[in-house]
Amino acid sequence: xxxxxxxxxxxxxxxxxxxxxxxxxxxxxxxxxxxxxxxxxxxxxxxxxxxxxxxxxxxxxxxxxxxxxxxxxxxxxxxxxxxxxxxxxxxxxxxxxxxxxxxxxxxxxxxxxxxxxxxxxxxxxxxxxxxxxxxxxxxxxxxxxxxxxxxxxxxxxxxxxxxxxxxxxxxxxxxxxxxxxxxxxxxxxxxxxxxxxxxxxxxxxxxxxxxxxxxxxxxxxxxxxxxxxxxxxxxxxxxxxxxxxxxxxxxxxxxxxxxxxxxxxxxxxxxxxxxxxxxxxxxxxxxxxxxxxxxxxxxxxxxxxxxxxxxxxxxxxxxxxxxxxxxxxxxxxxxxxxxxxxxxxxxxxxxxxxxxxxxxxxxxxxxxxxxxxxxxxxxxxxxxxxxxxxxxxxxxxxxxxxxxxxxxxxxxxxxxxxxxxxxxxxxxxxxxxxxxxxxxxxxxxxxxxxxxxxxxxxxxxxxxxxxxxxxxxxxxxxxxxxxxxxxxxxxxxxxxxxxxxxxxxxxxxxxxxxxx
Amino acid sequence: xxxxxxxxxxxxxxxxxxxxxxxxxxxxxxxxxxxxxxxxxxxxxxxxxxxxxxxxxxxxxxxxxxxxxxxxxxxxxxxxxxxxxxxxxxxxxxxxxxxxxxxxxxxxxxxxxxxxxxxxxxxxxxxxxxxxxxxxxxxxxxxxxxxxxxxxxxxxxxxxxxxxxxxxxxxxxxxxxxxxxxxxxxxxxxxxxxxxxxxxxxxxxxxxxxxxxxxxxxxxxxxxxxxxxxxxxxxxxxxxxxxxxxxxxxxxxxxxxxxxxxxxxxxxxxxxxxxxxxxxxxxxxxxxxxxxxxxxxxxxxxxxxxxxxxxxxxxxxxxxxxxxxxxxxxxxxxxxxxx
Numbered sequence: 001x002x003x004x005x006x007x008x009x010x011x012x013x014x015x016x017x018x019x020x021x022x023x024x025x026x027x028x029x030x031x032x033x034x035x036x037x038x039x040x041x042x043x044x045x046x047x048x049x050x051x052x053x054x055x056x057x058x059x060x061x062x063x064x065x066x067x068x069x070x071x072x073x074x075x076x077x078x079x080x081x082x083x084x085x086x087x088x089x090x091x092x093x094x095x096x097x098x099x100x101x102x103x104x105x106x107x108x109x110x111x112x113x114x115x116x117x118x119x120x121x122x123x124x125x126x127x128x129x130x131x132x133x134x135x136x137x138x139x140x141x142x143x144x145x146x147x148x149x150x151x152x153x154x155x156x157x158x159x160x161x162x163x164x165x166x167x168x169x170x171x172x173x174x175x176x177x178x179x180x181x182x183x184x185x186x187x188x189x190x191x192x193x194x195x196x197x198x199x200x201x202x203x204x205x206x207x208x209x210x211x212x213x214x215x216x217x218x219x220x221x222x223x224x225x226x227x228x229x230x231x232x233x234x235x236x237x238x239x240x241x242x243x244x245x246x247x248x249x250x251x252x253x254x255x256x257x258x259x260x261x262x263x264x265x266x267x268x269x270x271x272x273x274x275x276x277x278x279x280x281x282x283x284x285x286x287x288x289x290x291x292x293x294x295x296x297x298x299x300x301x302x303x304x305x306x307x308x309x310x311x312x313x314x315x316x317x318x319x320x321x322x323x324x325x326x327x328x329x330x331x332x333x334x335x336x337x338x339x340x341x342x343x344x345x346x347x348x349x350x351x352x353x354x355x356x357x358x359x360x361x362x363x364x365x366x367x368x369x370x371x372x373x374x375x376x377x378x379x380x381x382x383x384x385x386x387x388x389x390x391x392x393x394x395x396x397x398x399x400x401x402x403x404x405x406x407x408x409x410x411x412x413x414x415x416x417x418x419x420x421x422x423x424x425x426x427x428x429x430x431x432x433x434x435x436x437x438x439x440x441x442x443x444x445x446x447x448x449x450x451x452x453x454x455x456x457x458x459x460x461x462x463x464x465x466x467x468x469x470x471x472x473x474x475x476x477x478x479x480x481x482x483x484x485x486x487x488x489x490x491x492x493x494x495x496x497x498x499x500x501x502x503x504x505x506x507x508x509x510x511x512x513x514x515x516x
Numbered sequence: 517x518x519x520x521x522x523x524x525x526x527x528x529x530x531x532x533x534x535x536x537x538x539x540x541x542x543x544x545x546x547x548x549x550x551x552x553x554x555x556x557x558x559x560x561x562x563x564x565x566x567x568x569x570x571x572x573x574x575x576x577x578x579x580x581x582x583x584x585x586x587x588x589x590x591x592x593x594x595x596x597x598x599x600x601x602x603x604x605x606x607x608x609x610x611x612x613x614x615x616x617x618x619x620x621x622x623x624x625x626x627x628x629x630x631x632x633x634x635x636x637x638x639x640x641x642x643x644x645x646x647x648x649x650x651x652x653x654x655x656x657x658x659x660x661x662x663x664x665x666x667x668x669x670x671x672x673x674x675x676x677x678x679x680x681x682x683x684x685x686x687x688x689x690x691x692x693x694x695x696x697x698x699x700x701x702x703x704x705x706x707x708x709x710x711x712x713x714x715x716x717x718x719x720x721x722x723x724x725x726x727x728x729x730x731x732x733x734x735x736x737x738x739x740x741x742x743x744x745x746x747x748x749x750x751x752x753x754x755x756x757x758x759x760x761x762x763x764x765x766x767x768x769x770x771x772x773x774x775x776x777x778x779x780x781x782x783x784x785x786x787x788x789x790x791x792x793x794x795x796x797x798x799x800x801x802x803x804x805x806x807x808x809x810x811x812x813x814x815x816x817x818x819x820x821x822x823x824x825x826x827x828x829x830x831x832x833x834x835x836x837x838x839x840x841x842x843x844x845x846x847x848x849x850x851x852x853x854x855x
Binding site for chain 1: 671691693696703
């Protein structure tokens with residue numbers, strides 16, 4: 001034996017083993033059967049071609065008619081049927097009897113009128129196999145009368161136009177059996193006008209409740225999509241990139257199909273209660289109901305507005321994150337384009353739209369909404385336990401001890417705290433004179449200044465979001481900030497004009513600078 | 517002929533002088549016999565188109581200040597520095613070398629803290645300028661209205677109407693923010709009067725209330741609680757006269773805007789502490805130092821002064837001692853004398 005042969009042998013063994021394993025695990029016969037059935041159905045389709053309408057050719061004599069015992073048939077069909085269904089079947093049976101009587105009377109009338117064709121056609125129950133080709137192959141869900149072959153319930157089987165409906169009023173036909181008349185405050189227009197068959201197929205369907213179309217949403221959007229042919233004004237746009245999950249699943253998660261006590265055919269008050277029904281139970285989300293109720297500082301858009309949740313959110317779909325109606329910052333500015341009274345203390349909030357318009361340098365979250373999150377990066381639009389509905393704490397004071405209080409400031413969500421804690425640096429901050437970290441000097445000691453003293457959190461005319469005015473003791477003092485390529489200068493009320501330069505140090509610092 | 521000519525010229529000059537009475541140069545400010553509390557005084561001349569070229573001013577026996585007068589000026593103003601006490605100001609106006617006008621006025625510069633200088637003789641009395649009648653003189657060149665917006669400082673301080681005349685006020689090293697930003701009339705010089713200067717009511721548009729404390733405490737809120745919560749108060753604090761020790765405009769000496777260095781400031785009133793030994797005295801005559809040594813409690817290594825041991829404002833301890841350490845003064849000494 002050579003080594004070559006041994007290698008070949010092992011490879012052969014491995015391949016053979018794999019083959020055997022595949023044969024044992026996969027049932028070949030089942031697969032063959034499946035392909036056979038599929039092929040058969042395809043061939044059937046090709047052979048039969050598109051179905052045509054065939055009128056029922058049920059030739060039956062009056063004697064035969066008498067022999068038919070409807071109840072017997074019903075019993076045959078309904079072996080092992082529940083009590084409820086039996087009742088239903090009994091009802092249908094009664095109806096068919098009546099219907100048969102009617103047709104009989106009609107026949108007699110026509111006979112009297114000596115109509116030629118009438119003789120041939122006489123009513124009877126049609127077996128499923130004998131149904132016209134139009135209804136084949138049968139779909140998943142069948143209308144009960146259709147299943148029983150009680151076509152006579154709705155259709156005329158005799159007369160000049162066999163297959164014609166008994167009455168033109170569909171509503172009347174349906175309500176014969178479906179006696180629950182919907183009488184709540186708001187009606188769906190097709191329900192109001194008695195157009196049941198607009199949505200329901202009277203014979204059979206692949207969907208529950210005999211619904212027409214591919215899916216519920218498909219059916220609804222036929223009429224309710226934007227730019228529909230019927231010019232229906234109540235539209236639901238589902239084409240956006242961000243979709244509400246229940247809306248994507250099915251419209252009837254939130255809407256009633258027929259009639260409801262709340263406008264827009266909603267199951268509950270659609271402004272807030274309906275939303276909170278789900279949004280207090282979702283696993284990965286915050287319990288919004290509790291949050292809104294218990295939070296210390298509330299957002300007026302939720303508590304005081306007319307449309308509550310729908311003030312900002314679209315319940316169906318939009319192209320903006322969080323299914324917001326507009327881009328997030330623009331959304332906020334729809335209200336904050338004027339001075340708005342704050343819920344917290346009745347103080348007037350600034351006109352943010354004007355502030356942003358006047359000051360071209362914006363804070364990054366506002367500038368880059370998609371990446372940084374817009375206003376919601378710092379503010380929680382659903383309310384918060386920190387003032388100004390900020391997501392974390394912040395201060396309104398001039399002086400703040402950054403080591404104790406300032407630790408959980410919202411600013412440090414993005415900005416590194418090293419900026420303010422390192423004494424000598426060449427990298428961490430640009431606000432330095434030579435190597436001396438001027439941020440440290442301003443911020444760290446008992447009388448450390450809060451961030452907002454020098455910086456405007458939203459927008460500013462000056463670079464680095466430096467404020468125009470800093471407020472101290474109720475007086476607005478201009479910062480008089482001037483930026484240069486490698487530094488700048490500042491002359492607020494706090495000190496005289498000081499210059500700083502990252503390359504050539506401007507000021508002389510004594511050794512005790514960091515001790516204070 | 518010569519005599520006739522001379523007579524004609526003489527008579528002409530006589531007539532000329534008669535008419536010239538109306539166009540004589542006038543010294544508008546200082547008024548004379550008035551009291552100043554600040555270092556600087558303004559000299560205002562009404563030239564009445566006399567064609568004067570230069571002006572000199574002399575305070576007492578000090579240096580002569582000379583200023584050139586630009587042509588086509590009806591009025592000319594400049595500032596002089598006063599010394600404490602009586603000042604004899606001599607103002608002379610020249611047309612090239614010829615003396616056109618000379619006037620001597622005496623004013624008094626008082627001091628807020630020094631008791632010697634606090635009260636002048638009856639010869640001097642306080643005179644106010646900022647009244648609508650008196651302001652008319654300056655209104656020709658200066659905008660005499662108040663152009664401050666309450667609560668908003670000037671982006672450019674030269675915009676302030678006060679700045680033009682009062683600019684020397686803010687030449688110090690350390691400046692108080694409202695003064696440095698020229699928020700004069702909206703923060704302190706509101707025209708109100710207080711308990712101590714009720715007699716000057718409605719004398720000036722820009723009077724400040726004396727005691728000034730309510731104005732100070734409206735910004736320095738942290739002192740409001742502190743000052744009236746503790747047991748003992750320093751007399752100026754009790755009276756609400758913050759401006760006795762602090763210069764509300766600014767100071768060259770300390771960043772607390774003190775009028776003098778701490779030891780000097782305290783001893784202007786507490787004169788006895790200058791001469792006698794403080795606290796205890798040994799048999800050799802040596803006593804506890806009050807200056808000239810390093811302060812052991814100071815972290816930054818400042819010089820020992822009165823405020824190393826005493827709180828200049830308020831205290832819960834006797835002798836206005838600083839933070840309380842326990843019962844008895846002896847324990848308190850442990851602050852420095854630990855062994």
